[in-house]
Amino acid sequence: MSCHQHKNFDFLENHGDYIIALVAQPNAGKTTLFNTLTGARGYVANWPGKTVEIFSGTVIHHGKKLTIIDLPGIQSLHTSSQEETLTKECILENKFDAIILLINAESLYRSLYFILQILELTNKVVIAINKFDVIERRGFHINIAALEAKLGVPIVTISALKKIGIGPLMDRIMDLLEKKSEKAEKFKIDYGSLEEYIEYTQKFTNDRGLAIRALEGDDYILETLNEKGRNEVRRIRKEIEEKYGFRPEELIAMTRYKIIEELTQNAIVKVNVAGKNLEEKIDKIMLNNWIIGLIISLGIILSTLFIAFTINTGFPLNIIFEELGLTELANIIETYNLGGIISMIFSTLSTLTQNILEDANIPTWFIDLTTNGIIAGVGAVLSFLPLIFMVNVVMALIEDSGFMARMAIIFNKITRIVGLTGKSFFPVGISIACNVPGILATRILEDDKERFRVIVSLPLIICQARLIVMIFLLSAFFTSPLAQTGTTLLLYTLSFSLFLLASKIVTKTALKGQEQELILELPPYHIPSLRVISWISWERSKSYIIKAGKIIFPASIIIWTIMHIGPNGYTPNPNTAFGYIIGNFIIKAFNPIGINSWEIGLALLTGILAKEIVIETLAISFATENPLEAVKALHLTIPQALSLLTFIMLYTPCIATIATIYSETKSLKFVLLNLLLQLSIAYIFSYIIAYIAMLIL
Amino acid sequence: MKSLDEIEVGRKVRIVKILGGYGLVRRLVSLGLTIGVELLIINNQGPIIIKLGDSNIAIGRGIARKVLVEEII
Numbered sequence: 001m002s003c004h005q006h007k008n009f010d011f012l013e014n015h016g017d018y019i020i021a022l023v024a025q026p027n028a029g030k031t032t033l034f035n036t037l038t039g040a041r042g043y044v045a046n047w048p049g050k051t052v053e054i055f056s057g058t059v060i061h062h063g064k065k066l067t068i069i070d071l072p073g074i075q076s077l078h079t080s081s082q083e084e085t086l087t088k089e090c091i092l093e094n095k096f097d098a099i100i101l102l103i104n105a106e107s108l109y110r111s112l113y114f115i116l117q118i119l120e121l122t123n124k125v126v127i128a129i130n131k132f133d134v135i136e137r138r139g140f141h142i143n144i145a146a147l148e149a150k151l152g153v154p155i156v157t158i159s160a161l162k163k164i165g166i167g168p169l170m171d172r173i174m175d176l177l178e179k180k181s182e183k184a185e186k187f188k189i190d191y192g193s194l195e196e197y198i199e200y201t202q203k204f205t206n207d208r209g210l211a212i213r214a215l216e217g218d219d220y221i222l223e224t225l226n227e228k229g230r231n232e233v234r235r236i237r238k239e240i241e242e243k244y245g246f247r248p249e250e251l252i253a254m255t256r257y258k259i260i261e262e263l264t265q266n267a268i269v270k271v272n273v274a275g276k277n278l279e280e281k282i283d284k285i286m287l288n289n290w291i292i293g294l295i296i297s298l299g300i301i302l303s304t305l306f307i308a309f310t311i312n313t314g315f316p317l318n319i320i321f322e323e324l325g326l327t328e329l330a331n332i333i334e335t336y337n338l339g340g341i342i343s344m345i346f347s348t349l350s351t352l353t354q355n356i357l358e359d360a361n362i363p364t365w366f367i368d369l370t371t372n373g374i375i376a377g378v379g380a381v382l383s384f385l386p387l388i389f390m391v392n393v394v395m396a397l398i399e400d401s402g403f404m405a406r407m408a409i410i411f412n413k414i415t416r417i418v419g420l421t422g423k424s425f426f427p428v429g430i431s432i433a434c435n436v437p438g439i440l441a442t443r444i445l446e447d448d449k450e451r452f453r454v455i456v457s458l459p460l461i462i463c464q465a466r467l468i469v470m471i472f473l474l475s476a477f478f479t480s481p482l483a484q485t486g487t488t489l490l491l492y493t494l495s496f497s498l499f500l501l502a503s504k505i506v507t508k509t510a511l512k513g514q515e516q517e518l519i520l521e522l523p524p525y526h527i528p529s530l531r532v533i534s535w536i537s538w539e540r541s542k543s544y545i546i547k548a549g550k551i552i553f554p555a556s557i558i559i560w561t562i563m564h565i566g567p568n569g570y571t572p573n574p575n576t577a578f579g580y581i582i583g584n585f586i587i588k589a590f591n592p593i594g595i596n597s598w599e600i601g602l603a604l605l606t607g608i609l610a611k612e613i614v615i616e617t618l619a620i621s622f623a624t625e626n627p628l629e630a631v632k633a634l635h636l637t638i639p640q641a642l643s644l645l646t647f648i649m650l651y652t653p654c655i656a657t658i659a660t661i662y663s664e665t666k667s668l669k670f671v672l673l674n675l676l677l678q679l680s681i682a683y684i685f686s687y688i689i690a691y692i693a694m695l696i697l
Numbered sequence: 698m699k700s701l702d703e704i705e706v707g708r709k710v711r712i713v714k715i716l717g718g719y720g721l722v723r724r725l726v727s728l729g730l731t732i733g734v735e736l737l738i739i740n741n742q743g744p745i746i747i748k749l750g751d752s753n754i755a756i757g758r759g760i761a762r763k764v765l766v767e768e769i770i
Binding site: 075076106107108109110113140217246247249250253254257258264283287288290405408409410412413416421422517518519520521522 | 715719722723724725726727728729731732733734739740742743744746749750751752753754755756757759760
């Protein structure tokens with residue numbers, strides 16, 4: 001079911017002469033090293049039988065082809081999440097030709113524990129200490145030769161980012177592979193009075209390292225033992241606890257930390273860095289007063305999102321310029337933003353295709369399908385790409401600079417109320433721009449249950465596509481800027497509160513389980529590197545195109561069909577297409593509050609493809625070029641308008657989001673749970689809003 | 698013996714006992730928190746922030762209550 005000898009790496013095409021695993025703790029710079037080694041030409045493979053995606057890439061070194069497998073980051077060998085378990089199993093089964101154990105020099109003390117755990121299991125290891133330059137700048141010096149002598153495996157200091165030490169690293173790996181430096185003995189710690197128990201357990205596991213893990217109570221190892229072995233180990237564990245007053249895993253950990261203490265004392269020197277540490281100063285501001293920390297965090301998130309929004313769609317800077325009387329500047333921003341440029345390209349492409357196809361005497365329906373269905377649909381996906389990319393850049397900046405961990409602590413106070421840890425703010429922040437990368441960002445949550453809770457409720461957060469619809473409808477419904485702004489704020493507040501409420505509901509019902517408590521390491525602050533940022537953001541954006549593209553292409557054909565095919569075949573007029581029938585059916589749900597137009601019903605359906613299409617569908621249904629006219633032709637009262645707006649903001653997420661929920665959970669149950677949750681919340685609240693508005697107005 | 702959440706900022710403590718189940722002990726050990734380890738408390742508002750070796754770690758208050766420590770003078 002997991003890692004096996006080369007033949008089971010068949011899902012990696014042409015894996016070359018050797019397979020090398022890249023193992024690291026989170027924040028060690030694994031992605032950077034992987035990209036530096038393979039030239040960022042890695043590709044994704046789905047691990048057989050698991051939802052975990054792993055990267056692999058190849059390096060040619062001295063004429064040999066090495067496949068590097070990027071295993072998921074792992075905190076230690078005591079872990080529970082699915083990704084981490086995969087890495088752990090791969091190490092335990094010891095099936096790689098060699099392991100590059102990447103260590104972050106910034107947290108060497110804690111990393112040494114991880115190193116010891118792995119060295120007890122295998123000696124086919126080269127240790128690479130990353131960010132060596134950073135800690136030297138801070139005044140730390142590490143005596144590599146002394147560490148190497150104690151640990152018995154080659155150690156190389158590198159900077160994956162600056163590409164320092166990569167050559168020597170590869171040389172040491174080749175030495176290991178060609179058996180020039182292999183030692184027969186594995187790293188051995190003297191566990192004192194536990195030794196006799198280890199020796200006894202070794203009879204069942206046939207390996208000292210595995211025996212130690214079994215004594216630590218590792219379920220994975222215990223599973224591999226036979227009935228007798230398992231019972232014996234359990235008995236010994238109890239015996240040790242009774243005899244010494246500590247659990248064996250605690251005794252083992254204590255011994256390891258004693259060794260680490262000795263190692264660090266002998267091999268690490270700290271030279272005093274002058275002045276007070278900047279990190280302490282920033283942390284004092286961020287963490288000593290919760291309100292100030294919250295204001296700074298919100299400030300950072302909102303201002304960076306503001307920049308990302310503006311570059312992508314011009315909004316909201318165009319509105320600000322317009323208010324200031326700088327209409328020309330506002331127009332420029334509105335036209336020459338990334339989203340605008342992409343739609344221009346696609347509308348040109350669409351016209352061009354139409355001309356070519358018309359000249360070639362191709363049936364009208366086919367031309368219509370190609371230009372208005374397929375090209376427009378693909379354009380809709382791609383016009384969101386710059387936004388998703390920008391948001392990924394922004395979030396990668398916050399993540400890489402070290403601010404994210406502090407923000408998680410600050411937001412913990414709010415999210416704790418509904419049983420989520422502060423880390424869940426991160427996907428929420430991303431979802432303000434787009435739910436798809438938001439759902440992908442839940443991968444940072446350790447506990448799978450917490451992760452699924454967040455995923456299921458996350459699409460209640462209003463994304464930028466919905467914001468565009470909101471702004472548009474508000475400008476059609478209200479003339480007063482005060483009413484427009486007020487409604488916007490009201491809807492956002494509603495959206496965040498409902499996200500929290502929905503997570504609470506699923507925590508109490510469908511996804512019951514222990515509420516997680518926050519525990520995380522605060523990485524040192526540092527200036528984010530452009531190279532790392534661009535890799536992270538491109539990787540995350542790429543997965544959006546692939547996932548969304550697979551769904552949106554067929555979906556745009558389906559929607560075109562609904563709008564243009566009727567009982568009598570092809571029709572350019574939606575009035576005689578199936579869309580009319582479907583729209584009329586959907587809108588029945590809103591008949592009690594007096595909304596009857598089939599156009600709205602149809603727009604709600606097509607809005608599932610992508611939310612901005614709501615506006616477009618209304619325009620097409622009324623056969624007008626100006627969507628504003630279409631909205632006015634609906635003749636809605638204010639309570640009806642507010643009710644409809646609430647529904648559009650909260651109902652079923654778009655198809656790209658639905659697809660992402662499925663691909664991240666691999667469970668139809670969670671998709672249905674989300675759809676059910678959002679449809680009922682949207683429906684209930686659209687009625688509540690309608691009745692409140694009717695009472696007030 | 699006090700629990701970790703009762704310690705003032707700036708004090709140094711040594712972990713004496715962890716009152717949690719198996720899962721909690723594992724999570725703490727993976728971050729370097731185990732019996733006998735010495736820590737410095739650097740923040741005690743919301744989650745407790747401690748300094749262990751060269752890394753800072755934030756620990757939720759619920760977990761901190763389960764970590765028993767003794768103060769080192």
